[in-house]
Amino acid sequence: MVETTAQLQAVQAGRADLLPGILKTARMGYDGKGQVRVKTTDELAAAWAELGSVACVLEKMLPLTAECSVLVARGWDGQVVSFAPQRNVHVNGILAVTHAYEGNMPAALADRARDAAVSIAQHIGYVGVLCVEFFVVEDGTEHGGLVVNEMAPRPHNSGHYTLDACDASQFDLQVHTMAGLPLPQPRQHSPAIMLNLLGDVWFDTSGHLQEPDWHSVLSLPGTHLHLYGKVEARPGRKMGHLTITGPDVASVQTVAYRVAGLLSLPGLDAI
Template identity: 40%
Template sequence: MSTALGIVGGGQLARMTALDAARLGVDVRVLAGPSDEGVRGVFEVVDGDHDDLAALRRLAEQVDVVTFDHELVPLDVVRALEADGVVVRPGSPALAFADKVHQRRAFLAAGLPLPAFDVVADLPGVEAFAATHGWPVVLKAPHGGYDGRGVAIAGSPAEARDMVEASAGRGVLVEAHLDLQAELAVLVVTSADGSRVVYDPVRSVQVDGMCREVHAVAGHLPPILAAEAGDLGREVADLVGAVGVLAIELFVVAAPDGTQRLVVNEIAPRPHNSGHHTIDGCATSQFENHARAVLGWPLGPVTPRATASVMVNVVGTAGDPRDRVHLVDPAVKIHLYDKSPRPGRKIGHVTAVGTDHDETAAAARRAAAVLEGEQP
């Protein structure tokens, strides 16, 4: 009898996970809402919203394990599935960390390196925090923010007002604004069978709060920093208890003695944009390993396939990138998500691999630019 995997959410993460799972002979079902794009027409879809318990139960009846392509399913819904006896991975304790306030408080209690933070309910609270830590400050909605949404950098009370008022007294996470030297990410994958793999740390490049590029380059980080990133990733994974991929975003900042130190930014208990390069750049992709992990299978090796792998996201423009695929250097690997293009929306990514970092990065950037409408 074949193994069946259910994925909640029908976006690009579900698409890429399902593609790798199907290649392993896994029967895939995806719960997708009316606006979800990426899996329809490729995999069997169970229609329903991610917060609809009845729809999730319909999915669960057809599969052996339920997993997610986002962390937006309400915790009470996840707990209801678990009470039904459904195998849900990651489970509700790990998904609780999607609440950034819970995440920050738990990390602080564990002694993890964090930016200074507080939870405030009004503008005077932001001003009091800024009086101690200085302007600008970083404001974050506790739930649902991604790709720059739900995050604001405020240099004054006037700039903070809109986000505080939008919270309607529910609270906003306010953090000290750090002088960043770089942003890193490390992916830790833990299988239900207890095995674990850790991908090499990568450097990410953010534009307007959205991950634009990911660079996985041998020796690009000082060995001490790379080891610290891996150790932090394992420590966070142990604390969170996630089964599957756990992405840990890290800030590199200057320590008082002039050395570099790492600060934990945020986590995501699912496949992550910072791991897209692994499809073409590693022996086993994050998507295959996520499927393996939640099914309780042994994990694949994560050895890099090349000295340098560079991933660049393709962001929507007015045109259709499928009309320009033939113009892209065929050495660069194209991954389109079958999502309607619109400005600011990630509709695909490209990955280049090679021996020279600068040449590899240039090839990936050229390919993304062509798909976004620039002349080759």
């Protein structure tokens, strides 16, 4: 924790093992905001000043190989159901792509992630939909180790695909948990890729506002557009998402690439 100049100096003097790292504000940081990557003690001092010298956490950067998340729903009676883990791709600290289909990650790793998320929900007595995000890190094992990165006590951006690809969405399960209704085990009926739509999509290469080419996008099979009703588009602002579903993974990937080309969306190089 870095809250004072003395603590900053102590980190600079005795915790070089934390570098390279990411300096994060302890409050009001999200979607890549309130975060600065630092490699040296001088960069650390400059980053703290840039963030306003507010309370921050310095996290050592890990050897990441992937990121994933698991959505679980736990009722008042302790019943827990979950969705299959989804593999996520972030660009500049913001979720860009969610891969939700069988084979999106090694089965053994997916099982471990799901078991860990369920265990967390049970241990803290959580009621509602909970998203647990994991880093997959190199640890010398075949599939890598899991490190919990974040917990979101609510329906989560990476689970929005469930609206179109499952017979019960994360929002349905949230209602069931809050109302004390039975929790059905959700079934995913279609492989899916979800693409986040940031405000950047509304600007051309010259920086002028333009309406995205929704007509061409929605003419592609299996495309489901969800806009959040935000009046002003700004770069980096989440404006909506697009889910692509289909009969098989290959067809979903093909359409996702076409959509990414039409809207100049990043992140699909990890398919």
